[in-house]
Amino acid sequence: MSLVSSWIGGTRRLVADVGRHGLLFGPVRRAFVEPAATASDELLRLMLSYYGQRLWHSGFIAGSAGNLSARLKTQDAIYISTHATSMASLRRSDITRVSLSGDEPVPENVSVELPLHRACYLADEHLGAVIHTHAPALTALSVLGIDLCDFLPEVRPSLGSVALVPHAPAGSDELARSVVGAVESGAGLVLLERHGAVTVGSDLSEACDRMELGELSATAVLMARDGG
Secondary structure, eight states, X not given: OHHHHHXXXXXXXXXXXXXXXXXXXXXXXXXIIHHHHTTOHHHHHHHHHHHHHHHHHTTSOOTTOEEEEEEETTTTEEEXXXXXXXXXXXXXXXXXXXXXXXXXXXXXXXXXXXXXXXHHHHHOTTOXXXXXXXXXXXXXXXXXXXXXXXXXXXXXXXXXXXXXEOOOOTTOHHHHHHHHHHHHTTEEEEEETTSOEXXXXXXXXXXXXXXXXXXXXXXXXXXXXXXX
């Protein structure tokens, strides 16, 4: 009887999650959906909407303060969240297709951080996703100038290196150049001074995992620093 109850409870949670995000998660998603995303813009839009909502539910994004993109490797294109879009209800229609090479006009509603995203992909052809959030603990580290890896060196295998870049205006070429320099040096997580964090990855799953690990680790460092 307990096995039946457990199965029913697990099924209810799965149905609730699928209803909330409109997408399968876990092993099924990782095994079947995400690998196919590079071949279909519709699947890529689904993945972006899922991860945008996931980051919002995790408390890494408030309202529209964040952006994410993924690369369609079969085309000269990236897909990026639109400007001033609430991540809490990010939909497929809130994702904009943009030429990677810049050969096509840029849509008016594209995220202000397009230069940063585009520069990362142009610098490394192996990148498949870029995520920018204002995750609170990581933002605090950027304000305090704390080196995450000095405190927790075991995060390096998952994050690569962690870099801190000086403050620059949002959406500026200066900010894009600073982030690209860090990524080219091996950083998987880049702290933007007083402006949140950026993670990159071979796909959305890796970029999101890095953001989550970075935020959890930053929280632990701040707790230890404050004696709490």
